[in-house]
Amino acid sequence: MTEHISSLDDQFGGRATRPMAAAFLVNTIAPYLKAQASDPVRNAMLSAAADHCYLTGYMAMDEREDGLAQRYYLMALDLAGRAGDHLTYCTTLRGMSVHAVDLGHGAQALRRAESAGSASPQAGPRMVAFLVGQKAHAAAQTGDRAGALVKLRQAEAAMEKAESRAKAFGSYDPSSLSYHVAQVRYELGDVTGSIESLEEADRLREPVYRRTRVRYNSMLAERKLRVGRLEEACLSWHKVLDDYVQVKSGRCDDRIRYMVSALHPHKENPLARELNERARPLVRTLG
Template identity: 35%
Template sequence: MARRQPNQRLTLLLNEAQWNPAELARAVNALGTAQGMSLRYDRTSVAHWLTGSRPRPPVPDLVAAAFSRRNERLVTAEETGLALPQRADDDAPLAAGAEADDAAHRLTVVARTDADPSKRSQLTGTAYDLVVLEAPAWNPAKPPHARPRPSGRRVSAEEVEALREMCQVFADLMERHGGAHARSALATYLTDDTSRLLTAPAEPSLRRQAFTCAAQLTHILARMTMDAGYPSLAQYYFVTALGLASEADDRRLYSITLRAMSLQALRLGFHEKALQLADTALDAGASTDPSTLAFLLSQRALTHAHTGNPRRAAADLATADDQLDRATQRAGPFGSYPRAGLDYQRGQTLLALGDLERAALSLASSASARGEGRRRSNALTNARLAATLLSLGRLEESCIHWNIFLDHYPSLCLVPADDALVHMRRSLYRYRNQPHAAAVLVRARSVIRASPAPAKGRRTGPAR
């Protein structure tokens, strides 16, 4: 039997990172946790990798991501020496879709698999990929790939209007119940109803409108998939939405999707990549409307805060304020940026800069302006405000907003709300002898017992 060869590539990367095996294992475990995976690697595991063993996917991608973050350059799974050779008959949906030229085809292949619970694990057992983020810039000269069928029933204006209405339907569902609710229904709708319109004969203007609606629906599905705790699949849908927006020649929607990808990268801890995506989003939407510019600038402000540039963060927030003052409201889920959204983003930015007092004021302003039907935004804003107030030592005020969070929690199905509940119980446990905290903890236990399973089957955990 052939002996394993030592993994020199991994040794070189460890030396470049100035890490020992235990530090690499901890970094991989942390990345896995951020992506909903429970990993238990240690220095012994890395020692086996160094002698030639290879962990199963998606661990090589997580190792590459850990080195990318540490070494501040892109490292691929192949460079780690851990990636398994690709089989010629590999027909995994994500791999097949990634090689296809046609965004509509990619969408159909992956959404069909996603809509089938027996096959979904083929998509969700993968890792967030830094490589696909390398060249997302707007390219208006790119010719359209998706060719309509030469014959058949033509797309009607009524069918395109139905697509537009469904964008509002699924956006409203996500706000009322969280993205993990009805997610597979949207995947099915994209597979069965939307895909036909993208290949059927149509007038050029109707075809562009159909692709814009398909890009919006795919963007919404990506956000719902983030809520469900599947970051790599969400990333794939975002990239597919970029392709559809490009087919539609919709520069504004392209920039909005890049902004969402920046937010996802930031949440996963890839701060420099998030800043790059936020910059690219602004470049792509350079001539767009004031509301969209405010939306894009607010995200770049947050990435500047996380990358240690408070001056630029403040400048972007000030410009976003000015743009939003000049904005006019447009209909639809992609039509406008509410003041409550900018206040929330300002609060997040100030938190990243360590200014808790001003962050609490911005978050309070955002929370007070959230509409009653926007349960998702209401819950997450009040949870962030409650956590901030507790950090400031304002326990009673914090408990008021944790109670508002609990008002909305039973109606929601999304991992961020489950995570907020875990954080609430752990942070309040030290104050369990205080009446206000004790009352919230008792209520939380009753809410957990009465609520459906968490969005991704996660345990809400003990109070400590």
């Protein structure tokens, strides 16, 4: 059930799917956790519950319900710890790092990412890439250029090893790594390089990740506008709007609001004016 809801979240966003996840947690998972069971079965249930709480926290973050997201993450850590589930424990810590870096708290994000790495000392190469890529992003946000670049090289080396194996870890893949390369480049001042890496991430991304496309293509458009590529930015934003109408996400809403604000100084440009006209009905629904 958690995997099914996660797939829906990728396509439609946290606001559309978190109520389902929360209801399943209250009505199904909680009663099961009270049932009598052998230790292996109980640990397996605790582990599954921890994974579900982690996902629900991620969806709350996507809604911009930041305090609620933290409460779900702490619940996931508690359940994973009781289950002895190091994988979900470190994945949750990494999720908390992603949340912190998204809010601009680089030092806290780095501490969480380092803790996640410590919680999984025997990780395979894909898990290493999953964790170290986040460390690189957080380090770059703190201004640690040398540390960020070292961690990025470590993530790239780990991903090369991982790609020779059949099983992926969650959704962390070469597209995700390209996104981390883009974020490190951007935090270190290389806007043009970050654009190239975001374009690479878009080429590699599986089509099911609609919410991710909205967010990352929005970043791509914003950065193209920043370096004076207005027409390319408008084309990227049109792709964003193609997907946005099917997504319910606070983070995506933020990007649409930013788009409208960023276009205002360019209202005399025909492409910008056309894009603004297309976006206007959607913006009215945001409040």
